[in-house]
Amino acid sequence: xxxxxxxxxxxxxxxxxxxxxxxxxxxxxxxxxxxxxxxxxxxxxxxxxxxxxxxxxxxxxxxxxxxxxxxxxxxxxxxxxx
Numbered sequence: 001x002x003x004x005x006x007x008x009x010x011x012x013x014x015x016x017x018x019x020x021x022x023x024x025x026x027x028x029x030x031x032x033x034x035x036x037x038x039x040x041x042x043x044x045x046x047x048x049x050x051x052x053x054x055x056x057x058x059x060x061x062x063x064x065x066x067x068x069x070x071x072x073x074x075x076x077x078x079x080x081x082x
Contacts, residue, residue, distance in 0.1 A: 009054045012040070012072040016047045023065025031063050032056075 015032075017023055028048055029039045037052025037060075049072060052060065061069050 010051055011054050011057055012051050014043065014047050014049055014070050014072055016067040018065050018067040021065035031060055035059055
């Protein structure tokens with residue numbers, strides 16, 4: 001997604017904040033909003049479930065203060081499953 005984003009496609013990601021960082025959930029939410037995305041849910045352990053255009057993933061991933069960014073399906077959240 002970072003190297004070859006698909007235009008007009010969205011990504012559902014789990015963003016985990018670095019506990020040793022000063023970055024806040026609000027700052028991450030602002031960064032997600034800046035690239036046209038939104039926070040879908042606040043998860044345990046300081047993580048956020050976000051949806052954003054694939055073209056904004058690289059910008060989000062380059063943000064300081066993040067421990068990791070994973071696709072929501074990688075973590076077994078079943079996004080989009082019925």
